[in-house]
Amino acid sequence: MTWETVIGLEVHVQLATKSKLFSATSTAFGSEPNTQASAIDLAMPGTLPVANEEPFRYAIMFGLAIGAEIGKESVFERKNYFYPDLPKGYQTTQLAKPIVGAGEVEITLEDGSTKSIRIHHAHLEEDAGKSMHEDFHGMSGIDLNRAGTPLIEIVSEPDLRSAEEAVAFAKKLHSLVTSLGICDGEMSQGSMRFDVNISVHKPGTPFGTRTETKNLNSFKFMEEAIEMEVDRQIEELESGGVIDQETRLYDGDKRTAKTMRKKADENDYRYFPCPDLLPVVFDDAYVDAIKAAMPELPEARAARFKEEYQLSDYDADILSADAATSAYFEQLVKTSNDAKQSANWIMGELSAKLNAEEKSIKDSPVTAEQLGGVISRTQDGTISSKIAKQVFEALWDGKGTSADEIIESQGLKQVSDTGALEKMADEVIANSAKQVENYRNADPDKRPKMLGYFVGQIMKASKGQANPQAINKILIEKLNALL
Amino acid sequence: MDSSEIQKLANLAMIEIDDSQVSEVAARISDVLALVDQLQAADTDNVTPMAHPLDTVQRLRSDEVNEPNRREAFQAIAPESENGLYLVPKVIDAG
Amino acid sequence: MHRQSISELAQSLRDKKFSSVELTQHYLDRIKRIDPQLNSYVTVTEEIALAQAKIADERLASGDSNPLCGIPIAHKDIFCTEGVRTSCGSKMLDNFVPPYNATVVENYLDAGAVMLGKVNMDEFAMGSSNETSYYGPVKNPWDTRCVPGGSSGGSAASVAAMLAAGATATDTGGSIRQPASHCGLTGIKPTYGRASRYGMIAFASSLDQAGVLTRSAKDAAIMMNSLISFDQKDSTSVDVAKEDYLQNLETSVEGITIGVPKEYFGDGLKIETAALVQEAIDQYEKMGAKIKEISLPHSSLAVPAYYVIAPAECSANLSRFDGVRYGYRCENPKDLEDLYKRSRGEAFGEEVKRRILVGTYALSAGYFDAYYNKAQQVRRLIKQDFDEAFKDVDVIMGPTCTSPAFKFDSKGSDPVAMYLEDIYTIATNLAGLPGLSIPCGLVDNKPVGLQIIGPAFAEGKLLNIAHQFQLATDFHTLTAPDLD
Known part of the structure; x- marks a missing residue:
């Protein structure tokens, strides 16, 4: 009998609020170190947390999107451990009473089949700062700009059976949170990070001992890390060894993994209710109002794209997956009046260029309006499809503000005379x-x-x-x- | 409460305790635990724990940024900082 | 002029008998002469005090009506003061100069009060004798061989020796009322949530509450009017209407019902103390109050519950002192763990370390239910005892302490002997209720305090009842021997 892989995910999603969970400090990414670290974020003596309402709204939106029970009363607890990126010496998080209870997420696999993945719960917590390991005379530098940024941690049941399923699940969550507008989805900035619990067993026998690989911040790394860990566990078991419960680190650049700590060394976190904060309570009317104002979710959007724009299943799924791509697509159709061409451009030229330069569609140098101009001029015969690519490149490089301007200034008009x-x-x-x-x-x-x-x-x-x-x-x- | 238990607690609490003082610390903590063990006699069946004296719910603030950058003032009192970063002995593991 | 009450000083300033600058200078001179015998101040802020006094004089000249304007007071060194070292009585914060003010400090600045300096305290407010301070013990002005009580020992000694007209203080398990009792002062701990905790260095967050120490209930009412405010920066600050505590001071106590818990007159209480407290209660009866014996059946469990909950909360609250962003850092740490362990091991005193370890134990895996959860269940039982009692009585009265101030080093090595100092005061912190102590006589020339406990938000009533007693008696006018 072959081995079966069992995977559960803990996904940290940074919420796209303006200010932090417990302080009125900006959460903007990429600022100078410690310029977004207030007295509260630095855990200065006597400072106190003041909870932001927006992260609760966002968490409730997520809960509604996965059909979960909303925690009408949620309680913050302190998780105690020492680390330089954790200024208070405890993380304020939720344990016994999280804001989002059990729910479900449906994933679609490559072969078109679907599978339902159970969510155990999702809770609100604060992010930690960052340790910079560049050398400061043998010391590490600590930047606390990120400390206190609101996160929801989404904890799945161990329902995933392969790296492919895990990646499909992770992508689905990405699609959900970006469609809800509660996360910017910028993986390279750490807006979504994955901890993966992996074990293997023979079907029909109890689950094996699991390991946890922490802090994966791309779908690719996650897939590689899972495959590598599954191979390691099978190899270990087949050669008569045992799996130790441990926390592991995967280095995506070197494609290596190593033990970070063994179960025996695990911290005793000494959770207890945070006495600086009271229970957060929402009534039905509050949750109902959020429900009434929910943005369109990916499934509904895919169905609408098929209906409204006559897209294929494949095109509709890809274009509806994240909110930014969907918005770009719809804007593009509006200016170009050609859904098929719009889809082709986004999935072809534009995404190739974005990938090559590691840009997200939100930051695309060519706007939907500009690209719409390119498509229109192709449609009306002003330029050929070959020249269209040239015009697109010129727009990308900022050589003009519109397709017409570039066609004019570079004399690219098609000769039909x-x-x-x-x-x-x-x-x-x-x-x-x-x-x-x-x-x-x-x-x-x-x-x-x-x-x-x-x-x-x-x-x-x-x-x-x-x-x-x-x-x-x-x-x-x-x-x-x-x- | 023996020495090894005290050292385990000291590790969790990140407090250095000199070996020569461990037995004294253990004795004093045992005194305190003997006091608090009186709690065990209380009948608390079906009593909800009371984590807080205020029997009310949390007030929440609106999502606004109004904390200015005060890095200079904050780092003026830091034991060691450089280029805007707080410095600590090398951190080995991330996460 | 230091013998005048705050209300008298306020009148004298307005009558131009002296200016705030003169008054402040007078206090500063007294501190210089007398405090070396007491050690009540950790930091004297002479320049700031005189500058604030000058501003106060200008405000007075333009008709400022706040009775605290120009009045020299002291702040417990637990309240963060921008630009002024705030040590919390610890080596850990010996070098800590906060870049911000506690809300309480801001409130007194707004009132125009003058800050003479920061006063001594038990380290991180953990102690009942002021012997755990990094800056050495404070002596009781009534008898310098004795402790002033704690943790607000510096606040109490400075006011009792008239080195400040009044002082801010904090009370987590009795740290205002017990020193008030030992130093012959009026001390009030408001209802939990009444005073802002922002910028007040936390010991046990669900128990800590700021209050004041003064020489009379009327002075306390004046100080309370500025202390109390609703503060958005403290999530546990209660948004209830601000009241003028001077308003109802003159109301008669006739017809009120005073509950006297039998558990507060048990074995540990000294006979002489019990007699004075009983006489004070008899006085109230003479003034028209009804006296009713009541029971608070879970009283004996208050100290055990407190010594789980307070250490548990403090074990987390004090984790931020790690030698990274401010405060003490050990020399040449060899690695991160060494930095943490030695910085904390070297800079925290024995009692603080002990409480952190006890708290760590109570929260650790396998003990959480037996200790932390059990203590919080008992806390509810204690709260229910009070709820039950207040159905029948307006206030509760009893002793503040078992006996008058004790001598230094007299509690031996067992911390529990010291913990029992707060046997009558701790329950009100667990329940979040307001409590007050007023002097009710002397035993061996040392003051004894009467404790008055009220239902939530009844601090106005407590001050009224205390003031009525002080109109009828003169215990509060007795002062410590002149040390000048």
């Missing part, structure tokens, strides 16, 4: 005696293929601006007249 094209065709024919001779002597079936040379010459002479259909028509007429 028959008089001008006939003149070019005459010149090419006059200068290509040998090719004309070959054409005339060729078998009629092979002639259309031989047309390519003449078209190429005209495109070259017109710097690509000649309308290919028009050239074809003119060339056939002129060459056939010479037969």
Whole structure:
């Protein structure tokens, strides 16, 4: 019998609030170290937490999206441990009474099948700061800008059976939280981070001992880490060894994993209710008001895309997955009036370029309005699809503010004027005696293929601006007249 | 409460206790635990723990930023800082 | 002029008998001369005091009506003061100069009060004798061989020796009322949530409450008017209407019902103390109050419950003192763990370490239910005892302490002997209720305190009842021997 993999995920989602969970300090990413660390964030003596309402609203939105019971009374507790990125010496989090109870998330796999993954609960907590390991005379530097940023930690049941399922689940959560607008989804900035619990067992026997690989911040790293850990566990068990319950670290750049600490060394966190904060209570009306104002979720959006824009299942799923892509797509359709072309551009040229430069669609240098202009000009024959790519590149590089401006300034307008094209065709024919001779002597079936040379010459002479259909028509007429 | 238990607690609480003082500390803590063990006699069946004297719910604030950057003032009282970062002996494990 | 009450000083300033600068200078001179015998001040802020006095004089000249304007007071060194070292009685914060003010400090600044300095206390407010301070013990002005009580020992000694007209203080298990009792003062701990805890260095967050120490109930009412405020920066600050504590001081006590718990007159109480407390209660009866014996059946469990809950909360509250962002850092730490362990091991005193360890134990895996949860269940039983009692009585009266101030080093090595000092005061902190202590006589020339406990938010009533007693008796006018 083969081994079965059992995976559970703990997902940390940074909430896109303006201020921190317990202080009125900005959560903006990328500021100078410790410039967004107030007296409260630094745990200065005598300072006290003041809870922000927005993270609760966001957490409730997530809870409603996964059909979970909302914790009408949630309680913050202190999780005690010492670490330099944790200024108070405890993390304020929720344990016994979380804001979001049990729920479910449906995932779709490559083969089109679906599976329901149970969520154990999701709780609100504060993020820690960051340790910089660059050398400061053998010391580490601590930046507490991130300390206190609100997180929801989503804890799944061990319902995932492969790396593929785990990644599909993680992507689904990404899609959900970005569609809800509660997280910016910027993986490279740590906006979503995954802890993966992995074990293997033979089906029909109890689950094996699990290990936890912490702090994975990309889908790719998560997939690699799971595959590597599953292989390690199977190898260990098949060679008669045992799996130790431990916490592991995966280094995505080096593609290596190592033990961080063994279960026996685990901290005793000494949770207890935080006496600086009282229970947070919401009534039904509060939750109902949030429910009434919920944004469109990915499934509903995919269905609407298929219906409204006649997209294929595949295109609709991809374009509806995250809120930023969906918004870009809909804006693009509005300006281009061509859903299919819009989909092709986003999934083709645009995403290739974004990936290459590690940019997210929100930060795309080419706006939906600009790209819409490119598509429109292709549609109306002003430019060819080849030139369209050139215009897109120019927009990307900031060489103009609109497709029209670039077409104009770079003289990229397609030549469809028959008089001008006939003149070019005459010149090419006059200068290509040998090719004309070959054409005339060729078998009629092979002639259309031989047309390519003449078209190429005209495109070259017109710097690509000649309308290919028009050239074809003119060339056939002129060459056939010479037969 | 023996010496090894005291050292375990001291590790959790990150407090250095000199070996020569451990037995004295253990004795005093045992005195305190003997006092608090009187609690065990109380009948607390079906009594809800009271974590807080205020029997009310949390007030929440609106999501606004109004804390200015005061790094200079805060780091003026830091034991060791450089380039805006607080310095500590090298942190080995992340997370 | 230091013998005048706050209300008298306020009148004298307005009558231009002296200026706030003169008054402040007078207090500063007294501190310089007398405090070396008492050690009540950790930091004297002479320049700031005189500058504030000057501003107060300007405010007085333009008709400021706040009775605290220009009055020199002292702050317990647990309240953060911007630009002024705030030590909390600990080596850990010996170098800590906060870049912010506690809300309580702000409130007194707004009132125009003058800060003479920061007064001594047990380290992190953990103690009942002021012997745990890094800055050495404070002596009781009534008998310098004795403790002033704690943890607000510096607040009490400075006011009793008339080195400040009044002082701020904090009370987690009796730290205002017990020193008030030992130093012959009026001391009030308001209802939990009444005074802001922002900028007040936390010992046990669900028990800590700021209050004041003064030489009379009327002075206390004046100080309370500025102390109490609703504060958005403290999530446990209660948003109830502010009241003028001077308003109802003159109301008669006739017809009120005073509950006297039989458990507060048990074995540990000294006969002489019991007699004075009984006489005070008899006085109230003479003034028209009804006396009713009541029972608070879980009283004996208050100290055990407290010594689980307070250490548990403090074990987490004091984790921020790690040598990274402020405060003491050990020399040449060899690694991160060494930095933590030695910084905390070297800078915390024995009692603080002991409580952190007890709290760590009570919260640790396997003990949480037996200790922490059990203590919080007992806490509810104690609260229910009070709820039950207040159905029949308006206030509760009894002794503040078992006996008058004791001599230094007299409690031996067992911390529990010291813990029992707060046997009558701790329950009110657990229940979050207001409590007050007023002097009711002397035993061996040392003051004894009468404790008055009220239902939540009844601090106005407590001050009224205390003031009525002080109109009829003169115990509060007795002062410590002149040390000048």
